[in-house]
Amino acid sequence: MTILVTGGAGYIGSVTTDELIKAGYEVVVYDNLTQGHRRAVHPDAVFVEADLGDQESLDAVFDTHDIDAVMHFAAHSVVPISVDEPIPFVRDNINNGMNLLETMVAHEVERFILSSTAAVYGEPEQIPIREDDRLAPSSPYGESKLMIERMLHWCEVRYGLRYASLRYFNAAGASEAWGEDHTPETHLIPLVLKVALGQKDHLDIYGDDYATRDGTCVRDYIHVVDLALAHILALEALDGGSRIYNLGNGQGFTVQEVVAQAREVTGRDIPARIAPRRPGDPASLVASSEKIQRELGWEARFPDLAGIIESAWRWHGAHPDGYAS
Numbered sequence: 224m225t226i227l228v229t230g231g232a233g234y235i236g237s238v239t240t241d242e243l244i245k246a247g248y249e250v251v252v253y254d255n256l257t258q259g260h261r262r263a264v265h266p267d268a269v270f271v272e273a274d275l276g277d278q279e280s281l282d283a284v285f286d287t288h289d290i291d292a293v294m295h296f297a298a299h300s301v302v303p304i305s306v307d308e309p310i311p312f313v314r315d316n317i318n319n320g321m322n323l324l325e326t327m328v329a330h331e332v333e334r335f336i337l338s339s340t341a342a343v344y345g346e347p348e349q350i351p352i353r354e355d356d357r358l359a360p361s362s363p364y365g366e367s368k369l370m371i372e373r374m375l376h377w378c379e380v381r382y383g384l385r386y387a388s389l390r391y392f393n394a395a396g397a398s399e400a401w402g403e404d405h406t407p408e409t410h411l412i413p414l415v416l417k418v419a420l421g422q423k424d425h426l427d428i429y430g431d432d433y434a435t436r437d438g439t440c441v442r443d444y445i446h447v448v449d450l451a452l453a454h455i456l457a458l459e460a461l462d463g464g465s466r467i468y469n470l471g472n473g474q475g476f477t478v479q480e481v482v483a484q485a486r487e488v489t490g491r492d493i494p495a496r497i498a499p500r501r502p503g504d505p506a507s508l509v510a511s512s513e514k515i516q517r518e519l520g521w522e523a524r525f526p527d528l529a530g531i532i533e534s535a536w537r538w539h540g541a542h543p544d545g546y547a548s
């Protein structure tokens with residue numbers, strides 16, 4: 224079975240490609256390398272360097288390879304940029320998603336897995352968040368993912384597309400070979416580790432006046448390998464119907480708690496300063512992943528925060544300049 228992985232040169236896409244290949248799938252990675260890295264493309268995957276806006280290249284991929292399913296990771300995903308520049312941000316995410324869906328339909332490919340996000344919920348009404356809770360994105364980023372989720376529904380109605388929309392909370396950690404290397408880096412754990420490595424002199428903590436136990440934001444960190452494995456389970460369940468799942472650990476940690484844990488793991492001093500809140504940041508985002516556990520038997524293999532940070536620390540230690548190392 225051949226899977227087209229858009230964004231397979233990026234963080235979660237590269238780890239998922241690795242797990243797909245280990246599970247015996249053929250993978251075609253489609254990535255324009257704007258955020259991703261050539262070295263993050265699995266050596267056993269076919270690589271197509273192209274943009275999702277390039278219709279000719281997209282058609283060529285579906286014409287050349289016998290694609291059975293698509294996993295769509297490629298997107299803009301930096302929340303503050305989405306708030307600053309909502310029109311180009313949302314336009315790209317939607318247009319690229321629609322191009323991909325249209326091309327799939329034209330080539331009669333009927334299985335699709337979407338990288339969705341906790342950002343579709345906005346400020347949650349209850350914790351842990353369940354899949355049928357209120358959807359009210361507090362950023363254009365979350366809005367763009369929700370629009371694609373809704374279009375998946377209409378593509379199912381009209382074209383019989385089967386989809387799984389996976390709403391990730393905070394992906395974190397690394398596998399042995401594949402890790403997180405974003406420019407700019409906006410995710411907490413790699414930023415904390417950059418301070419630990421002496422590549423940044425301090426960490427900015429965005430807001431300490433949220434209604435949480437120490438005033439800093441609470442997030443749910445899921446190991447990237449656990450996330451990758453959930454994609455394979457979701458893919459294999461698609462014949463049983465389309466589905467939407469949250470993916471998190473069900474445990475929330477404040478920014479201060481993550482920094483404290485990272486100090487312990489690295490044995491380094493990690494100076495931190497309080498900075499103003501960022502727009503679009505809800506106080507607390509913690510998943511209920513009970514639905515995917517119950518329906519697909521998914522379970523986090525690497526649930527504890529120390530282990531997640533340790534895996535990232537090993538990868539960043541071995542790749543201090545990311546994939547350029």
Ligand SMILES: NC(=O)c1ccc[n+]([C@@H]2O[C@H](COP(=O)([O-])OP(=O)(O)OC[C@H]3O[C@@H](n4cnc5c(N)ncnc54)[C@H](O)[C@@H]3O)[C@@H](O)[C@H]2O)c1
Nearest residue numbers: 230232233234235255257258259274275297298300338394
């Ligand atoms: N990292 C997280 O914690 C997190 C949480 C929730 C959802 N997500 C979603 O998961 C997906 C993957 O996240 P990530 O952290 O691996 O991101 P990433 O930026 O590391 O990977 C995205 C990849 O897509 C490629 N890409 C972007 N636009 C493209 C285009 N127009 N054509 C072809 N390739 C393109 C980039 O070059 C990059 O390699 C994203 O859709 C993101 O919104 C991530």
